[in-house]
Amino acid sequence: MFALSLSHRFRVAAIAVVTTAAALCAVAPPAAAAPAREPILFVHGWRGSAANWDYMWGRFQNEGYTTDQLARFTxxxxxxxxxxxxxxxxQADALRARTGVNxxxxxxxxxxxxxxxxxxxLNGATNIRTACLGHLPLLSSAQVFEGVRDFVR
Structure with a gap:
């Protein structure tokens, strides 16, 4: 499984507002933007598909990730x-180029x-060895979920 870190993970731009000096005094400062999250690229295994990651995808969405911050392919x-x-x-290079992630x-x-x-x-990646998990249990492992979540924070 690959997770792309978006310090890089999909960032969004700021909005500039031009107004008169009088209006500036009357306008409250904008709320602080939520911290950007690193994007995640899920890569399935042999004879799998992007759908193998539905469970983990849903867990990350429950943690507040948007579909713009999650990627997968078959x-x-x-x-x-x-x-x-x-x-x-x-896929990883395209995501890194777009987001600047590790x-x-x-x-x-x-x-x-x-x-x-x-x-x-992989060379150049942070490679994390899990506990003794079979191939399919990697897809729903709490240890893998928490490791990826913490990695992309």
Whole structure:
């Protein structure tokens, strides 16, 4: 699973208001903007789809994330790992270019699908080893959710 940090995570611009000096005295200062959140790119595994992340997606929305702050895509897992890596990199690069974010991965030493387990580790990313979780339990793990949530704060 990849999470893109948006210090970068989707930021929004400010609004400028031009008015007369008299009006400035009568206008209350604008409320402080909510802190920007880092965007998250969810990447499914072998034979999966973007829908694999529905549960985790919903958890982040319940935490206040908007669909503009969450991203996922589906790729054809019958392709070579090299071809898939090119697509994941393109998605991550596009998100990073748009947001300026860093990224992280979460991987399990007990993943029965990914072999070798460490192949999820990416150069330039924050790579986090989870507890001994199977491949599918990564999708709904409280540890993974909390780790990603804390990473993107």
């Amino acid at each position: 790729y054809d897992s019958t392709q070579s790992n090299k071809d898939i890596a090119v697509q994941v990199k393109a 990224y992280g991965t979460w991987w399990s030493p007990c993943d029965e699908i990914i072999d070798p387990d460490e192949s999820t580790v």
